[in-house]
Amino acid sequence: MSGHLPASYSSLPAEDMIIVSGPETHKPAEQDIIVFGTPIHENVPQLVDRYLSNDLPGFLAHQARHGIGSYVLADFREGRLRMITGPGYCGGYVRSTSEGIAVTTLLRDVMRFSPGELRFNDFSLCYFLSSVPASTFGMLPLSTLFKGVDRLPPASVLEISGGSVTVCRTYLNIAELERPASLEEAVLEVAEKYADYYRRSDLQPAVMFSGGVDSLLILLAMQQVMDPKDIRIFTVQTMRTHSKTNGHHRAYPVAQNLGLDIELIESDSLRSGGAVSAILGRMQLDMANTRAPDLAFADHPDIGTLVLHGQNMDALVNNNMLSLQSNLELGYLSNAKVSDLTTDELHLKQLTALTRNMRFTDAYLQDAEFQRTTVRYFRKMTPNTIADPQAGTTSGIMRGMIATQYPNLLNQPQKPFSIFSQVAEMSSEATRMNGYLGQNATETGLVDLLRFYGYGQIAMKRGCSVPLSSGTRISYAPMSGPLVSYFLGRPRGLLEASQPKREVYALVTKLAGKSYSAMTAWKDVKVRDWLKTLDARQSSDLRDVLVEARRDLLDPGNSRLLGMLTSKKTRANVETVYKAATTGSDPAQETYSVFNQSIARNLLNIELLLESAEGTRV
Known part of the structure; x- marks a missing residue:
């Protein structure tokens, strides 16, 4: 360290962040600087020293490029409150009332501030309770279910002075991001920093392994920087109602082909008394993901470590998942894939997947006339959507990304949110996002930021706000400075539409010494039959x-x-x-x-x- 630590500082868990700025400031510790949560890329003294020894733009640029972990740095000096959230921060809340401004990580805590003034945001509530399958879980990137309660997203700067929020913006400036030279450099930097964290914290490294290419990449990268024998690998038996694309039936053949031992957590753990109690407890604290397979960890309090997860890589790559798992390394409609297209149905599925991904390319996003004249076609290929009335404009792109994760498409009106004007409500949210983003990003950069602060942020908020059990937390490894700065704002051409994750597959092949598709073939059918027996024992009770x-x-x-x-x-x-x-x-x-x-x-x-x-x- 450079010795710039004249200010007093302390460290607390992220969920303990409860700050009230009013006539008097109330905070959970007396120090000038408090770090909430756990920075992974460096320890708390190093983070504070870096903050004190750099100007603000320099510190923010470093966090955008290198920040890893769920953490917030709060600076109470100079008569104002400044808060800087890491790229992997689980997300929090800011609420302004007549009594002051409260900033918390958990929704329950911000609701307890000025409870007599708490009111629902009627549109947000009705939107959340509707069938909007193309949305980001029926939630908005800045507004919440309650009036006056806004999100505090990852990679943000928040300043409060004189009883008002004076600054609330992202520091992921697309035009100025320092970028890793390659995906390999970015992934290995993430792995090395997690390895350092496990060593200094005396925790056993662990990976949540779904069998998919994203979690496999995280696992292979960790094996490059740590003894593979020290890494615990977990997979959760997928439930009958869960997607079968990834899960234990894919994890086991991949593990066999790599000579890995994995630990299976049976899905009925999710129905145990311990898990039910833990999940209900999470629902008392915040809006929670209640169906994620990793919730089965709640019934296994003995694990007691930070478990790495590959969730949200798709949000960074910005691809549509249709048919991806059946193609694996092969591009849609590629020469290598054509021989597999034995029916018109398979051919149409490939064409649909390619066309869906084209909507994220530079060629599409920079051609307003093409967007306008084809919006009805794209609406027909995307179920439960309608065309934005201003397709091809920045407003149409933003409203679509906020509403459905697709440019220019809104959700088909459904009860109960159909009583509102979706265009007006999404326009209001887009205006707020414009103020928060505060930059003139290209259309591609704008789409990437809206995906990061839409799907990426909300998925992480639902899954990572509180521990799964005593000492056991999930960490979304892709939501880290090295990977965020590598993917956000990168040019995307037709090749990216045809092979949206080609770099991920290529790096997996390089690190494993064999292709991902080769690793998905069963090596021992006895294990496959054993898993089928386990599946047959799953509870058939449909009660929730x-x-x-x-x-x-x-x-x-x-x-x-x-x-x-x-x-x-x-x-x-x-x-x-x-x-x-x-x-x-x-x-x-x-x-x-x-x-x-x-x-x-x-x-x-x-x-x-x-x-x-x-x-x-x-």
């Missing part, structure tokens, strides 16, 4: 263990949510959702569906938050 555990909260007569709605129209629509979800989540009812169970979980999450927020005021 989370909903059944707290079905009392889904009685409209007990609903805190309904009691807070002041608009008669909004309340009537949400009541309809309640009735459909409470009956349709029960397998014994004719209206039962997995979708109704999902909406019931969303309602339960909100009700649990409202119940929990009635605790001690912030």
Whole structure:
């Protein structure tokens, strides 16, 4: 260190971040600088020293290029509050009320500040409770379910002075990002920093291995910088209702071909009392992912380490996943793939996948007339969407990315959000995002940033805000400075549309010494048959263990949510959702569906938050 540590500083877990800036500032420690969470790329004293010994632009540029881990640096000096979030920060909240401004990591904590002023954002609530499969989980990048409660995203600078938010912006300036020379350089830097963290923390390295190419890349990179025998490799048995694209049936053949030992966590762990209690506990703290396979770790408190996850690589590469797993290394409609296209159906699927990915290329995004004249075609190939009325404009691109993750496409109106003007609401969010991004990025850079702050941010928020069990956390390795700065804003041509993850596959082949497709072939059919036997033993009980555990909260007569709605129209629509979800989540009812169970979980999450927020005021 260079010795620039005159300020006092301390370190606390990210979930302990509760700061109130008002007539008096309230913070969880007395020091001038507090680091919440865990920086991976350097330890806390090094991070603070770097901050104090550089000007702000220099420090932010370093974090954008090298920052790894979920952390926030809060500086209380000079009569103002400055907060800098890492690229891998799980995300937090900022709330302005008549009593001041509260900044927290957990939604429950910010809801406890000025509870008498808490009101729902009617559109955000109805949007979240609708069927919008192309959206980012029915959530918006800056606005939340509550009025006046905004997101504090990763890779952000927030400043509060004189009782007002004076700065809230990203520091991922596309035009000025320092970029790694190659994907290999970026991935190995991430692996080396995680390895250093495991050593200095005396933790055993661990990887959540789905069998997909992204988690395999993380695993292979870690094996380059650590003894492979020291790395625990976990895979979770996918449930009947979960996607079969990746999971134990893909993880085992890949592991066999690489001579790896993996530890299987059976899916019924998700139905155990310990897991149910842990997941309900997460739902009391924040909007949570309640179906992720890694939640099975909640039933295994003995693991006790940081588990690396490949989630969100797709958000950085910015590709559509259709048909990717059947193609693997081969490009859509490539010469190597043509011989496999034995039917018109297979040919059409390839063409559709290529065309969907073309929407993220420079050629498409820079040709406004082509976007405008083809928007109806793209709408037809993307189910449950409608065309934006200003396709081809920056507004149309932004509204589409916020609404559906596709330029120029909005969601098909569904109850209950169909009572609102989607164009007006998405325009409002786009205006806010313009202020937050604060830069004149190219169309490609704008799409990348909206994908990072849309899907990437919200997926990480839902999965990484709190530990899975005592000492066990998930870390999304792709959401790190080296990989973010490598992918965001890179030119994308037709080759990227045809082979959106070709660099990932190529690097896996280089590190493993064999292609990914070769590794997916079963080497020992006995293991395959054993997994089939395990699958046959999976519970066939369709009842939702989370909903059944707290079905009392889904009685409209007990609903805190309904009691807070002041608009008669909004309340009537949400009541309809309640009735459909409470009956349709029960397998014994004719209206039962997995979708109704999902909406019931969303309602339960909100009700649990409202119940929990009635605790001690912030």
